Each structure stands twice: as C-alpha cells, then as structure tokens.
Amino acid sequence: MNDLSVVGKRVERVDVRAKVTGGALYAADVQMAGMLYGKIVRCYDYAHAKVTGLDLSKAAQCKGVIKVLGPKDVTQKEYNGSVLDMMVSADMRGMLGDIDDQSIFTDLVKHYGDAIAAVIATSEEAAERAAEKIIVTYEELPVYLTAQAARQPDAVQFRPEKPGNLAFQLPEMAFPDNAYAWGEVDKSFEEADIIVEDTFYVPKQKQCQMEPGAYIALYDDQERLNCWTSTQMPKLVQKKLANLFELPMTRVKINMTVIGGGFGARLGMVLEPETCALAMAVPGRPVKVLSTREEDWVTSPSRHPGKYWMKMGFKKDGTPVACDAKFENYKGAYYMDASGTAFTTGAWLGGMYKFDSLRYRGESYYTNQSVCGAFRGYGNPQTNFVMEQMVDRGCAALGVDPIEWRKKWHKTIGDDGWCIGVPYNSCALDECLDRAAKAIGWTEKRAKYKNQTGTIRRGIGVSVMNHTSGAMPMLLEHTVCDALLHQDATVTLNLACSDMGQGSHTTLRQVAAETLGFPYADVHIAAGDTDAAGFDIGAHASRTLYVGGGAVKQACEDVRKQIFDRAALELAEPVDNLYMEDKIIHVKGASNKSISVQTIADQGVNNFMNPETGELIGQPGQIQGYASFFPPHNAPPFGASIAEVEVDMETGEVKVIELVNAHDIGRAIHPGIVEGQMDGGAQQGLGMALTEETYYDEKGICLNNSFTDYKMLGPSDMPKMTNILVENPDPTGPFGAKGVGEAGIVPPVGATANAIFNAIGIQILDAPITPEKILKALAEKK
Amino acid sequence: MKKHAITLMVNGEERDLIVSSNRTLLDALRDDLGYTDTKYGCGTGECGACTILVDGMTSINGCLTLAATMNGKSITTAAGLARNGHLHPVQEAFIENDAIQCGFCTPGMVLKTISLLDENPTPTEAEIRHGLEGNICRCTGYTKIVEAVQDASRRISGSNTSAIGE
Numbered sequence: 001m002n003d004l005s006v007v008g009k010r011v012e013r014v015d016v017r018a019k020v021t022g023g024a025l026y027a028a029d030v031q032m033a034g035m036l037y038g039k040i041v042r043c044y045d046y047a048h049a050k051v052t053g054l055d056l057s058k059a060a061q062c063k064g065v066i067k068v069l070g071p072k073d074v075t076q077k078e079y080n081g082s083v084l085d086m087m088v089s090a091d092m093r094g095m096l097g098d099i100d101d102q103s104i105f106t107d108l109v110k111h112y113g114d115a116i117a118a119v120i121a122t123s124e125e126a127a128e129r130a131a132e133k134i135i136v137t138y139e140e141l142p143v144y145l146t147a148q149a150a151r152q153p154d155a156v157q158f159r160p161e162k163p164g165n166l167a168f169q170l171p172e173m174a175f176p177d178n179a180y181a182w183g184e185v186d187k188s189f190e191e192a193d194i195i196v197e198d199t200f201y202v203p204k205q206k207q208c209q210m211e212p213g214a215y216i217a218l219y220d221d222q223e224r225l226n227c228w229t230s231t232q233m234p235k236l237v238q239k240k241l242a243n244l245f246e247l248p249m250t251r252v253k254i255n256m257t258v259i260g261g262g263f264g265a266r267l268g269m270v271l272e273p274e275t276c277a278l279a280m281a282v283p284g285r286p287v288k289v290l291s292t293r294e295e296d297w298v299t300s301p302s303r304h305p306g307k308y309w310m311k312m313g314f315k316k317d318g319t320p321v322a323c324d325a326k327f328e329n330y331k332g333a334y335y336m337d338a339s340g341t342a343f344t345t346g347a348w349l350g351g352m353y354k355f356d357s358l359r360y361r362g363e364s365y366y367t368n369q370s371v372c373g374a375f376r377g378y379g380n381p382q383t384n385f386v387m388e389q390m391v392d393r394g395c396a397a398l399g400v401d402p403i404e405w406r407k408k409w410h411k412t413i414g415d416d417g418w419c420i421g422v423p424y425n426s427c428a429l430d431e432c433l434d435r436a437a438k439a440i441g442w443t444e445k446r447a448k449y450k451n452q453t454g455t456i457r458r459g460i461g462v463s464v465m466n467h468t469s470g471a472m473p474m475l476l477e478h479t480v481c482d483a484l485l486h487q488d489a490t491v492t493l494n495l496a497c498s499d500m501g502q503g504s505h506t507t508l509r510q511v512a513a514e515t516l517g518f519p520y521a522d523v524h525i526a527a528g529d530t531d532a533a534g535f536d537i538g539a540h541a542s543r544t545l546y547v548g549g550g551a552v553k554q555a556c557e558d559v560r561k562q563i564f565d566r567a568a569l570e571l572a573e574p575v576d577n578l579y580m581e582d583k584i585i586h587v588k589g590a591s592n593k594s595i596s597v598q599t600i601a602d603q604g605v606n607n608f609m610n611p612e613t614g615e616l617i618g619q620p621g622q623i624q625g626y627a628s629f630f631p632p633h634n635a636p637p638f639g640a641s642i643a644e645v646e647v648d649m650e651t652g653e654v655k656v657i658e659l660v661n662a663h664d665i666g667r668a669i670h671p672g673i674v675e676g677q678m679d680g681g682a683q684q685g686l687g688m689a690l691t692e693e694t695y696y697d698e699k700g701i702c703l704n705n706s707f708t709d710y711k712m713l714g715p716s717d718m719p720k721m722t723n724i725l726v727e728n729p730d731p732t733g734p735f736g737a738k739g740v741g742e743a744g745i746v747p748p749v750g751a752t753a754n755a756i757f758n759a760i761g762i763q764i765l766d767a768p769i770t771p772e773k774i775l776k777a778l779a780e781k782k
Numbered sequence: 783m784k785k786h787a788i789t790l791m792v793n794g795e796e797r798d799l800i801v802s803s804n805r806t807l808l809d810a811l812r813d814d815l816g817y818t819d820t821k822y823g824c825g826t827g828e829c830g831a832c833t834i835l836v837d838g839m840t841s842i843n844g845c846l847t848l849a850a851t852m853n854g855k856s857i858t859t860a861a862g863l864a865r866n867g868h869l870h871p872v873q874e875a876f877i878e879n880d881a882i883q884c885g886f887c888t889p890g891m892v893l894k895t896i897s898l899l900d901e902n903p904t905p906t907e908a909e910i911r912h913g914l915e916g917n918i919c920r921c922t923g924y925t926k927i928v929e930a931v932q933d934a935s936r937r938i939s940g941s942n943t944s945a946i947g948e
Contacts, residue, residue, distance in 0.1 A: 012877060019885025020873045020892060022819020022860035029818035124813075208920050210823050210831060210886035260821075260886030261920055293824040501884025501921050672880035672926075679923035680883065707828035707918060715911035715924040 006513040006520050007735045010672045013506040014525065015258070015499065027230050027257040028214035028290055035216075036066055038278040038289040039127035040271070041117040041134050042298075043109040047368040047700025048144070048156070051107040051116060053137035059119055062133055064126030067281055070117045071105040074277040078103055079244050081301075082268040082337035082373055083236040087475040087537060095171040098161050099335045104277045109138065110158065110333035111370050112702045113298030120278050120287060143700040147306060147328040147365035158333075158366035167331050168338040168364040170346075180346040182420065183357025188322035191356075192313025196393045201766040202382040203693035204305035204330070205684075206297060207375055208712060211260020213270050213291035213300060217279035224251045227276055230259040232266040233538025235496050238530045240269055241276055254530040262500035263684070264374030265300040267540050268336070297705035301373025302694060304329040304341045304364070308386045312355075314394050320409050323355045327382065331364040332371040338364035341372070343474075344418070345379030349387055351418035351466040351636065353409050368700040374540060376681065380467060380746045381688055385767050388463040388750025392757055402462050402754070403433050403442060406640075410464060417636050418466060419474055426738070428728035429464060429638040432662035435724045436462075440642045440660045449758060458657070459759025460644045463750030469635040469730075469739035470543030477543060477634075479551035480534025483512065483559050483625035487605035489583060489598040490522045491559065496533035497548040502741050503673035504544040510669050511549045511734050515556035517580050518597075534628070542637070542739025545669060549734035551629035558625030566600050566619045635730040637738040639663040641682075641747035643719075645755040649778065652771030654756060656686055656717075659748060662724035666738035671725060674740050678723045681744020687713050688745070689752035691768050788853040792817060793862025801849040808832045808844030811859065819861040819889045820844050823918070830917030833890035834859055841897035843916075860889030863896075872896050875934035876927075883921035891917050895931050903939045907932070 018024040043049065056068040078100040085093050105115050117134055121127035144150040150158075150165040158165050170178045189195065216228040225247060231237045234254040242252045259266065275289040291299065306329035313322040327345045331338050346360030377384075395402045411417070412427040437443070445460045452458065470477040481495040493512055499505040505525045512523045527533065536548065567585040568575045577588050580597070587593040603618030610617060644658045661678050668674045684692075691711040695703040704710045729736020749767075757763045762777045783802040790797050792815060799814050808825075811817040811834070823831030825845045832844035835858040863870040869877075872895045882888050891914070898905065898913040905913065910931045911924070919927060 010880070013880070013882070015885065016877045016882045017869075019882050019888050020860070020869065020876050021864065022817075022821075022889040024885055025818070026821075026886065028822065029812075031816070031818075208918075210829065210884060210918065210920050211821075212823065259884060261884040263920070290822075293826070293829075501886075503883065676880055676883055676922055676926060679925040680921045681923075683920070683923035706826060707824050708826055712918065712920070714918070715914045715928065716908070718911075718924050721923065721925055 004514060004735065006510045007669050010670060011506065011510060011520050013503055014509060015505065024258040026211055026214065026260050027216060027228050030216055030228055030257060032286040034285050036120050036122060036282060036285050036287045037124040037127045038275060038287045039119050039131040040115050040274055040289065041131050042113045042115055042295065043136065044112060046109055046138055046140055047112045048141040049109045049138035050141065051109065051136060052139050054117060055135040056117060058133040058135065059130040062126065062130035064122040065119060065130045066122065067120045068117065068130070069278065069281055071103065071107050073281065074104045075245060077244055079240070079273060080335055081270065083233050083240060083538065084337040084340050086236050086239060095173055096339055101159055102334045104273050111298065111368050112700055113295065113370060114333065115274060118274065118278055120282055124290065143368045145367055145369060145696055145700060147330055147363070147367065150365045150367050165366040166363060167335050167366050168342050170343060170362055179359045179361050180343065180350060181359040185322050185324050185357040185359040188357035189313045191315065192321050193316040194314045194394060194397045195311065196390055196397065197311035198765055199307055199309045200386045202305055202308055202385055203688060203767050204369065205303040205375060205688045205692045206694055206710065207263035207265040209261030209263055209265050212293050212296040215271050215275040216286055216288045217275040218286040219279045219283045221284060224253060225276055225279070226253045226255060227272055228255040228257050229272055230257050230266060231272065232259070232262045232498050232500055232540065233268060234498060234530050235536050236538050237269055237272055241272060244273055245276060245280065256498060256528055259498060259500040262539065263376045267374035267538070270300045293707065294705045298370040298702055301336060301371045303375040304331065304372040304382070306330050308382060310386050310390050312390050312394055314398060318398050318400055318405055318408065320353050320355045321357070323349070323358045325349060326361040328363050328365065329372065330367040330369060332367055332369045334371050336371045336373045341379040345383050347418035348380040348383045348466060350420065351411060352387065352464065354411055354415065369696060370702070376684060376742045376745045378541065378742070380465060381685060381749045384463055384465055384746050384750040385689070385753055389753050389757065389763050392461065392754045393763060403437055406462065406464050407433055417634065418468060422473060422634065424636060425633060425732065426635065426666065426728055426730040427638055428664035428726045429640065431726050432638060432640040432664050433464070435726065436640050436642045436660045436662040439722050439724060440644060440658060442642060445644065455649050457647050457649060457759045458644065459647065459755040459757065460642065461751050461754025461758050462640065462642045463747040463754060464638070464640045465743065465746040466636050466638050467739065467743045467746065468541055469546035469637065469733065470631055471541040472631055472634045476537055477547050477631050478629065479536045479548045480628045481551040481555040482534065483555040485559055485601050485604065485623040487602045489601040491516060491518065492524045492526050493552060493555070494526050494533055495548065495551065496530060496536035497527055497544050498539045500539055502677060503670060504539070504548065507545050507669040507673060508548055508552050511552050512556045514735065515553050516560055518583060542741040542743065545737055546635055546733055546739050547629065547631045549737060550631050551627045553734045554627035554629050555625040558627065559623055562623045562625070563597055563600055567595050570595050570618060631732065633732040635666065635733045635738040637663060637665055637740060637743050639743050639747050641751040643748060643751040643755040645752065645759055647756060647759045647774065649760070652774035654690055654769065656719040656752065658720045660722045660724065661744065661747065662726055663740065663743055664726045664728055665740050666730040666733045667727050667736035668725050669735065669737050674725055675723050677740045678744040679721060682721060682748045683713055683718060685745040685748030686752055689749045689767060689769060693768050786850040788850060790852060791856040793858060803848065803850055805849045806845055807847040807849045807852055810849035811844060817859050817861060819859050821886055821889060823886065828918070830890045830894060831887055833893045833917060835893050835897060839897050839900035841894050858893070860892055871937040872934040875930045875937060879926050879930035879933055881922060881926040881930035887917060887919045891919065891927060895934060899935055899938055904935055
C-alpha cells in the first residue's frame with residue numbers, strides 16, 4: 001500500500017486553526033439571548049449523611065433568582081449516569097439487576113460533593129450568592145472509604161438490592177464461579193516450581209481534562225429538550241436523557257460542542273441530567289451550568305482504585321502455568337459502570353500471556369468516594385501495574401531476562417485475545433520489544449545497573465500490554481455514516497463520532513479522502529448534532545478510527561461505486577475498464593474517453609429536462625453513500641515501554657530519565673496524531689505510577705480536588721521520550737489501522753514500577769510510588 | 783459592591799466597561815466583553831488556560847487579576863495575534879508541530895510562549911520546559927509543545943519579527 005496519497009500523511013488537523021486563535025467554541029463559550037445560570041448546591045461537609053432539613057426560602061428571595069429547586073421539584077426518576085447498560089445485550093443487562101441509583105438532587109448524601117438543590121438566576125454571580133443562602137441540616141452516617149470497610153456486616157447498606165455493598169461481581173450465569181477463567185488454576189499451581197504472590201493498591205487517578213464540565217440546556221417552544229455538551233457519547237446521552245425525562249428521542253437533541261479533553265471523564269452523563277432538569281423548570285429559557293474545577297473533580301468519574309491481589313506460578317524453564325487474581329475496587333457512591341472495569345481489568349490480564357490456567361475475579365464495592373467510571377485504559381493501567389511487577393518478580397526468581405521471557409510467553413496471532421473465543425489476528429509485539437530495547441540500550445544498561453551501591457541508583461524496566469479497538473463482541477459497536485456528494489464534487493460526511501482532541505475528525509477525513517480518491521481538502525465532516533446524524537456508540541475503547549473509520553470507508557466506497565456505475569453508463573464501458581485519476585474517470589487504454597467526477601456530480605443535482613426531447617441529461621439524483629457499520633473484530637493493538645529511572649536512596653525521589661514507547665498500531669493514518677496519543681498517554685501513565693492519587697481524610701472529605709494539591713507531571717518532570725510506530729497492518733482495520741487512543745497510558749505504568757524495582761531491588765506495591773513509600777520500604781528492608 | 787468604570791485596550795480596540803471590585807479580568811474578558819478565547823481551567827492560577835499578555839509581553843493569569851486594577855492597560859488575547867490574515871509565527875509553529883490536541887490550553891500556551899520568547903529569544907529545552915511550568919496540558923505530554931516553541935524561536939529569531947508581530 002505504498003500508493004496511499006492521504007493516509008499516512010501529516011496533514012493539517014481540521015480543528016487547529018480555530019483552536020490556536022481561540023475561536024473554537026467549547027460549551028462554556030456558547031452565549032444565547034435570555035440565558036439563565038444554574039448553580040448546584042452540594043454537600044461539602046459530609047461524605048455520608050441524611051438530609052434532615054432543607055430551607056430554600058431565603059435563597060428564593062435573593063436578587064436575580066428565578067427559581068430554587070430541591071429534590072422534589074425535579075423528576076424523581078432514578079438513573080445511571082454511565083452508558084454501559086445501553087452497550088450490552090438485553091440478556092447481559094438483565095444480569096446486572098437494578099443499576100439506576102442516582103437522582104438529580106438527593107436527600108441522602110453518599111459522597112463529598114453530592115447534589116442537594118439548585119438555584120436558577122439571571123447571572124452566575126446571583127446564582128452563586130443565592131446558593132449560599134440555602135440552609136441544609138444533616139444527620140451524619142458512618143463513612144466507608146474502602147471495599148474492606150464497606151462489606152463489614154454492620155455497614156450501612158447503600159442499596160438494599162446489592163447486599164454487602166457489593167455493587168457488582170462477575171455474574172455466575174456468564175462466568176461460572178464468578179470468575180473469568182480457563183483451565184484448572186488450583187491444579188496448575190501444583191505443577192509450579194516458583195510461585196509469586198502479593199496484594200497491590202492501584203490509585204484513584206483523575207483524568208484532569210483541561211476543560212471543566214460546562215452545559216447548556218433549553219426546553220424550547222417545540223417542547224424539545226436541547227442540550228449543549230462536550231460529551232464523548234452524544235447518541236447514547238440523547239437516549240439516556242430521553243429515558244430520564246420520558247421523551248421520545250425526536251424531542252431530545254444533543255448539540256456537540258468542541259471537547260476540551262475527555263479521557264473517559266465525559267463517557268456518559270455527568271451534569272447533563274441536572275442542567276436539563278433546570279431547563280425543564282423554566283421552559284423557553286436556556287440555562288447554563290458551569291462546573292468549577294473542584295466541582296468537576298468530584299462529579300465526573302475517576303479511575304477505579306482498589307486492592308488487587310495476584311498470584312503467578314512458573315515452571316523452572318519459565319513456563320507460566322497459572323495466574324490467579326482478584327481486583328476489589330472502590331466503586332464510589334453510585335453504580336455507574338461498576339460492571340465494566342471489574343470485567344475488563346481481568347480481560348487485559350487474560351489477553352497477555354500464555355498461562356496454562358487463569359482465574360480472575362472482579363468485584364466492585366460501594367464506598368463514600370466520588371464515582372468511578374471510564375478513564376483511558378479502562379482497567380488496563382491497573383492490571384499493568386500489578387501483572388508486570390509480578391512477571392518481573394517471577395523473572396528475577398527464574399534468573400531470566402524480562403524481555404526474553406515476555407517475547408517467549410506473550411500471546412500472539414491465533415491465541416485468544418481479551419475476549420475468550422476471539423483470537424488475535426495481528427500482533428507485532430516482538431518487533432516492539434526488539435526496537436524499544438535497541439533504542440534505549442537495554443542489554444548494556446541492564447548489566448550495568450546490577451549490584452549498585454551509593455545514594456543515586458539507576459534502574460531500567462520493561463512492560464507490555466494488549467488493548468483493543470472497540471469492544472466487540474462484549475459491547476455493541478456500531479457507527480452510521482452518510483457521505484453526500486455535492487454538485488461541485490466535494491463530499492460532506494455526516495456522523496456522530498466525537499473528536500475529544502485525539503484528532504478523530506482529521507483521521508476520519510483522511511480515510512474518506514483516501515477511499516474516494518479525492519484530495520483531503522474535498523472532504524468535510526459534519527458532526528454537529530444528534531438530529532442529523534445516525535447512530536454511533538460514542539468515543540470509547542479506542543474505537544473511533546477503527547469503527548468510525550470502517551463506517552466512513554464503507555460509505556465512501558458506496559459513493560465511489562455510484563460514481564463509477566454512472567461513469568460506466570456514460571462511457572458505455574464496464575466498470576472494470578475504468579480508473580480514476582485527479583477526479584477524472586478514464587477508460588483503460590483509451591485516452592480520449594473520459595468523464596469528470598465534477599460532471600457526474602453536477603448532473604446528479606442540476607439536471608434539466610431537454611425541452612425538445614423531454615429527456616434528462618446524464619443521470620439525475622444526488623449521490624449519497626451510506627453505511628451502518630458493525631466491525632468484524634476488535635483488532636487489538638500491542639505495545640511495549642522501557643523506562644529508565646534514577647532513585648535517590650536518601651530522599652526516595654524518583655526521576656524518570658528516559659522512556660521509549662513502541663506500539664503495534666497497524667497503520668498510522670496520521671503519524672503526528674499517533675505520536676501525540678503516545679506522548680500524552682505516557683504523561684498520564686507516568687503520573688499514575690509516580691504521583692497521581694485523589695486523597696480523602698477519614699471523614700471522606702476530598703483533600704486534593706484541585707491542580708494545586710493533585711500532582712501531575714509538568715513539562716520539566718517529563719523524561720526524554722522516544723516513540724516507535726510499528727506498522728503491521730491489521731486485516732480488519734481501515735487501511736490496516738488499529739486503535740491508539742488509550743494504549744499510550746498503559747505500559748509506562750508497569751515499566752516505571754519495574755525500573756524502580758531494578759534500581760532498588762524492592763517492589764513498591766502501592767501506586768503511586770511516592771518518595772515516602774520508597775523510604776518506608778527501604779527502611780523495612782534494613 | 784463598589785463599581786469601577788474602566789477602559790481596556792483589548793487586541794487594539796478600546797473597550798469601556800463597569801466592573802465590581804471583585805470582578806476578575808478573566809470574567810470581564812469572557813462574560814462582559816465576549817473574549818471567550820481566554821479559558822477558565824481552574825480559577826486558582828495553576829493551569830494557565832487564562833494566560834493573557836499585558837502592555838506588550840508580560841504574561842499574567844486572568845483569573846488572578848482584578849479587572850478594576852487594569853484600567854488603561856493594553857491586553858492581548860489569542861484572538862488578537864493574527865496580522866493581515868496571517869497567524870502569529872508561534873501559532874503557525876503550534877499547528878505545524880502537531881502541538882494542539884483538545885486545544886483548551888492552546889490560547890494560554892501560545893501567549894505564554896510569546897512572552898517567554900520575548901524574554902529569551904533562543905531558550906534551551908530546559909529553559910522552555912521551566913518557562914511553561916505554569917501552563918498545564920493534559921493531552922500532549924508537552925513533547926510537541928516544546929518542539930513548537932523551539933520551532934517558533936527559530937522562526938522569530940530568523941525573521942526579526944517582533945514577538946507580537948507588529
């Protein structure tokens with residue numbers, strides 16, 4: 001495929017001129033006539049409490065106030081903010097039971113920042129001032145911050161239908177013994193010569209997308225509910241809102257504003273229900289709700305933290321015989337997608353190595369923390385931190401090189417991927433490992449860093465991962481795209497795929513142009529609202545290019561076919577005899593016979609009957625391509641990272657010196673975009689390994705829901721980074737592409753932990769690996 | 783709350799407005815004057831999304847500045863950088879180096895870069911990284927932003943363009 005003209009090129013991204021001048025409109029930037037402002041009153045005094053009194057009267061009298069709303073003034077219907085229940089089959093949904101446990105305003109506070117009431121006023125300031133006048137009294141309840149605390153027999157039950165505060169475990173009906181498993185694990189361990197086992201903690205990492213939540217809703221004069229939001233999932237949020245407010249989908253419209261980063265934080269509904277409820281209370285007036293950064297932190301979902309136990313057995317020759325694991329996550333106050341991460345965390349584990357037997361159990365427990373949901377990687381970073389440290393402990397006991405062991409025992413083409421029964425159909429992980437090792441000087445450094453003494457010690461560590469491109473067959477994967485050929489032979493794609501900043505609208509446009517054989521500039525993407533676009537599941541699971549691109553390709557192939565069919569009629573030649581060059585269709589071997597796409601497109605639209613003959617000229621009818629696309633596979637990408645660190649044995653400080661990331665991405669539709677995903681993912685992966693955690697005090701008050709107190713790696717903290725793009729086209733991806741959105745965050749997590757292990761000879765079991773934890777571990781060793 | 787009548791020169795245009803003592807420059811620019819290219823990211827001066835230039839090349843956080851203290855000042859936002867239909871060289875460098883993803887940090891990052899290059903037209907990589915510590919980007923890992931600043935430095939020092947492009 002060396003003859004590609006748009007795919008593989010670093011074309012200018014579709015959105016960057018608007019973004020660099022500040023002209024791109026994010027939800028907070030949208031202004032409307034008669035706009036009102038909503039301020040939500042939240043509980044910041046308790047993490048678990050009954051509301052015993054709510055006095056709205058003083059607020060209602062404040063200047064500029066239009067309405068004050070408590071729990072009884074809005075719909076009482078309970079909902080689930082996640083969209084996961086809409087992505088699974090009815091059978092699977094049935095197994096989850098009742099998972100609608102959120103309400104717009106609550107009289108039972110379950111986490112710091114839970115919503116109690118709201119004010120609608122003529123300005124943001126007036127709404128804020130009135131909100132301060134709302135008087136709430138509480139009766140404090142015991143606070144549970146861990147699964148271990150929440151499942152105590154005397155604990156307050158969050159939901160009677162979920163006893164033991166166990167929101168979810170893998171259901172027996174689909175997963176016998178509540179486990180994702182193959183083989184006979186207990187028996188396999190009897191064959192093991194070496195067994196390693198430990199319990200780890202993975203942190204409550206926050207996406208920290210730069211745009212805080214902002215929403216506008218308007219219940220208009222056609223009795224339609226309009227919502228302007230930077231959601232990742234417009235079509236599913238449309239359906240969710242329709243269900244919640246009991247409206248047909250034709251009366252709910254999502255207007256997609258520019259998205260200032262997602263990483264999972266906008267996967268589902270966040271404050272769309274609250275904002276729409278306010279708008280329903282003041283028909284005809286748009287209502288804007290802006291989250292402060294602190295508010296966004298505790299209302300949008302985080303990564304699932306929790307205890308993660310793992311045990312691995314190996315034979316003396318290195319054969320991995322058994323892996324047993326259990327992830328008990330701290331789900332937070334509401335169910336959200338309690339089922340999703342609890343499953344996938346094990347799925348990524350199952351997809352990695354050729355263990356004779358494997359058994360994984362995943363459990364989600366309600367806790368009095370803010371909710372957990374999707375975050376880039378969706379369980380994979382958690383598994384990477386644990387699995388890759390256990391593998392390196394095994395390699396140390398076996399006396400084998402960690403890269404050589406991984407190359408020998410990772411799963412590959414023909415082996416089951418993350419979903420048992422769906423085998424890998426492409427894998428270039430060996431090449432990733434070889435090239436990354438060469439780039440960083442693995443062999444030399446690994447030898448050099450043996451038996452170090454002194455205060456400053458170096459270490460080098462590796463990690464590998466498998467991921468996915470969409471979540472077929474576990475979840476619905478479906479995108480509808482139509483491609484309209486205008487009379488000037490340019491094309492507009494109409495679809496609901498969102499671009500969170502990852503560049504999907506650019507890469508989709510490249511796929512379209514390449515398929516059509518048109519210049520990049522001749523294609524436009526219209527992805528503005530849910531009225532116009534057909535179904536799309538939304539931006540999740542690194543699927544937009546793979547599945548959305550599949551839909552775009554199919555719709556454009558349809559356009560191309562229609563163009564060629566018409567050319568064949570006009571030129572009186574079979575289609576097989578035709579070829580297109582610079583938008584002119586020629587007959588092979590007959591240089592004088594040709595017709596331009598421009599002519600075909602124009603005749604399709606501007607067709608006038610010949611007044612003398614009564615005949616049409618050429619072929620009438622505007623050409624439109626259409627695809628309702630279900631992907632055939634999930635084309636898993638693979639990746640490896642090697643990190644080199646420096647550890648100060650006196651202060652416990654870790655400095656990452658270098659990071660090499662090599663990813664098997666199938667094909668780079670836009671190399672600059674792929675590199676950007678790997679760079680940005682690495683910043684988040686290194687952060688999870690080293691600094692990022694949301695902390696609570698014993699009362700459940702969040703201590704660091706701000707950029708002041710939550711430490712992300714800044715420009716000076718980032719190491720020298722090298723990205724290696726391994727292009728091994730996947731047979732099912734558009735032009736061979738696989739998903740790259742999430743993968744970048746995953747292997748830097750385990751590679752950093754293993755580099756620290758290599759430097760200091762101790763594994764730190766709790767992420768993030770802070771200086772305090774290193775010093776404590778060093779002291780305990782002495 | 784006391785009100786103040788002030789005049790701001792925003793992107794070369796004179797704007798009169800009345801602000802309360804507690805009105806931040808960020809809110810005045812966004813809500814009173816419509817300069818929504820200046821972003822709210824945290825409100826506490828940590829993220830730099832509201833970075834603007836004052837009286838030429840000094841970068842400040844709009845969220846930490848009271849509008850009433852800015853009477854008579856000249857302010858540049860990202861929307862005011864283009865000249866005669868041409869983007870500023872720093873903006874061009876951000877585009878060409880793929881340094882923009884979600885774009886929410888971009889206006890502030892571009893303005894901070896202009897200020898940085900005005901103080902130090904040929905910074906080392908370490909100086910660039912240090913200079914950008916007050917501006918958070920969550921998408922790029924800073925790699926391509928640093929490359930864009932290096933590229934912009936070459937463009938500006940090579941062409942003798944003043945950093946504000948007059």
